[in-house]
Amino acid sequence: MKYRSLIFLIGCTIIFAGCDGRNRLHKTPKEVLQESKLLDSFSENTNYIPEEYTEIETDTILNNGFRVHIKTFSDMENSFLELTETESVNEKTRFREFKSDVTVFKDDAEIFHKTIDKAFFANQNESHELDLNLMTLLMVDVNQLPDASSNQLEEAQIEFYYLHTKRDYKLQYLLRIQPNGEFILSNFEN
Structure with a gap:
């Protein structure tokens, strides 16, 4: 039982450590917004x-x-x-x-x-x-x-x-x- 919770905790740590955004490190903000389909809302200004x-x-x-x-x-x-x-x-x-x-x-x-x-x-x-x-x-x-x-x-x-x-x-x-x-x-x- 002790080891199960320890293995679960180590598994969660590895999963979250892999999702730190390194894949977006070398992309421009415009490319990141295009990927998440948010570019139109941020690149448009209406007066x-x-x-x-x-x-x-x-x-x-x-x-x-x-x-x-x-x-x-x-x-x-x-x-x-x-x-x-x-x-x-x-x-x-x-x-x-x-x-x-x-x-x-x-x-x-x-x-x-x-x-x-x-x-x-x-x-x-x-x-x-x-x-x-x-x-x-x-x-x-x-x-x-x-x-x-x-x-x-x-x-x-x-x-x-x-x-x-x-x-x-x-x-x-x-x-x-x-x-x-x-x-x-x-x-x-x-």
Whole structure:
């Protein structure tokens, strides 16, 4: 009985001494992670821009009787992916989409209310859909400058600026809302 427990103890010691990881001594950490199928979880880094819910609300009163209320917020459900690969780590950056709830009043009567996002602009100009898929909303601005031909601005003008994440390429949309609630959309490329 004494010898059985001693033989069992010596056998366990030999088994555990043989599992000290010497076979991995001359392998790189990347090779060890590939063997254990853990490489993907350690070599991938995902960032979200913005990380948390973001909201900006503006209320602008123009001297021509228009009042523009804009609530721009990050859509936490929709984003687009930008991949950057290095030797050991794949960087994934997810840019969250932004939407703007735009409400325009003329002499205290609501004349325009829409949620403006990339789909709104793509529906107006289908050739921009591919470019917009890789762009993020940079800024929404109420334009208060009068038209060059007159000294009075007879409409509400809202500018939307989109920036391409990899190239130095911008799209600018000008949403002009008339006193009857109809809108005209024009765009400019930079």
